[in-house]
Amino acid sequence: MVSTFPIAPTLDLSKVRLDIRNLQRDLVQWRRQIHQQPELAFDERQTATLIAAKLTDWGIDHQTEIAKTGVVATIASSNPGPVLAIRADMDALPIQEANDVPYRSQQEGKMHACGHDGHVAIALGTAYYLAQHRDAFCGTVKFIFQPAEESVGGAKPMIEAGVLQNPDVDGIIGLHIWNNLPLGTVGVRSGPLMAAVECFRCTILGKGGHGAMPDQTIDAVVVASQVVNALQTIVSRTIKPLDAAVVTVGEFHAGTALNVIADTARLSGTVRYFNADLEGTIGDRINTIIGGICQSHGATYDLNYWQLYPPVINDTAMAELVRSVAADVIEPDLGIVPDCQTMGGEDMSFFLQAVPGCYFFLGSANPAQGWDYPHHHPQFDFDESVLCMGVELFVRCVERFGREDR
Structure with missing residues (x-):
């Protein structure tokens, strides 16, 4: 009642x-x-x-x-x-x-x-x-x-x-x-x-190994960390200053032990913007940035990007x-x-x-x-x-x- x-x-x-x-x-x-x-x-x-x-x-x-x-x-x-x-x-x-x-x-x-x-x-x-x-x-x-x-x-x-x-x-x-x-x-x-709501999940694929022997590895944590920092340049250097937008990485998961270099890192986040003309722009830029950073380190990646709402x-x-x-x-x-x-x-x-x-x-x-x-x-x-x-x-x-x- x-x-x-x-x-x-x-x-x-x-x-x-x-x-x-x-x-x-x-x-x-x-x-x-x-x-x-x-x-x-x-x-x-x-x-x-x-x-x-x-x-x-x-x-x-x-x-x-x-x-x-x-x-x-x-x-x-x-x-x-x-x-x-x-x-x-x-x-x-x-x-x-x-x-x-x-x-x-x-x-x-x-x-x-x-x-x-x-x-x-x-x-x-x-x-x-x-x-x-x-x-x-x-x-x-x-x-x-x-x-x-x-x-x-x-x-x-x-x-x-x-x-x-x-x-x-x-x-x-x-x-x-x-x-x-x-x-x-x-x-x-x-x-x-x-705002429009777009989402992404990305897995960085490196090569794991001993924490004391980084030369034998491709450190997924280092690669993913650079990705997180680089993504913050999208709004400040890709979007027009009068077009408000947000790129947020809300999740970062990697590693299993303090002396093990992680072979994978998983990121997920959300993208927001008001200008409908930006549809596809930020997603493409995210893919380009992740691809470039991974290539420079010899890593690979799997990116899933999708739009929820305009x-x-x-x-x-x-x-x-x-x-x-x-x-x-x-x-x-x-x-x-x-x-x-x-x-x-x-x-x-x-x-x-x-x-x-x-x-x-x-x-x-x-x-x-x-x-x-x-x-x-x-x-x-x-x-x-x-x-x-x-x-x-x-x-x-x-x-x-x-x-x-x-």
Whole structure:
């Protein structure tokens, strides 16, 4: 059973309409129910069942088991107009929760440590409201409850399954509850918001031997160390200074004993950038650098390089739609944050490649309550007042998207 832990909003919601404010208790309960039963990528079956049950109760048409566990719902207005999609990701992370709250995860080693439980609750609240107010907007709204954002990505398989068709989607929006911004702020900008995510694993193959006889060996540790240092020149000497990028080596494994020269060394890392034109550039440069260093030492190597997600790039008109809506909802002394880029990645990027759209951040940090731990931290939690605000933002985007004068 979901706890009756206090749910009173700590944020001024006076600009949120009464019908949506009255949903706050339900929003919190849905979020906490999902939080207690976190599920990893492509295994979000209880979450999908909960979503489908709510949609059925509310008489909203929907399909299930899309890209394994995805759910898509459609609400048509009584007034003709365009089709706007709203995307919410559902999956949790393989993290042991450290929060001492009544609604903490009941699944060992699994936790909603990134706010996806809140994303689902906000989308459900938006669907409920719009289903009760079909005359208040124009066109059709399609809700995409997506699996597996945290891993290999569920957006692409959902797109391949046709979720942006029948009816064809004209625009798409999504939000991320964001503890990197103060409670009640909205981070929105046109152009790049989040970075491309590329990954690599490399094995350096040398020749092992006795630590006292290095002349008989090809030291994989020495070779790999030079590779690590050389890779740091890619951003500083290959990428234009105005193009932000990151090359990080996160793992380095080599050796078995203090007096043995290692015959192999294994490196792995990640690459991030905003400029879509850089696709392929950094990977090629990494291959060239590793190849040159290995050749100079007589070593060989095996490199595996792959792209997870392209950068999240917002359409200018759609970003302006979200910005104009946010300006009507947030408190004047809080504000809209345009400088909200992050080198974090998101597979929302695939949706934004397919149709014009906007992904934005909803500030949720409340240090006074201890709700300001970073995403993916075992004590991550957020101020649930933003659930109500998230619904209001989505509903106003729907209402404004269907107007010809928007």
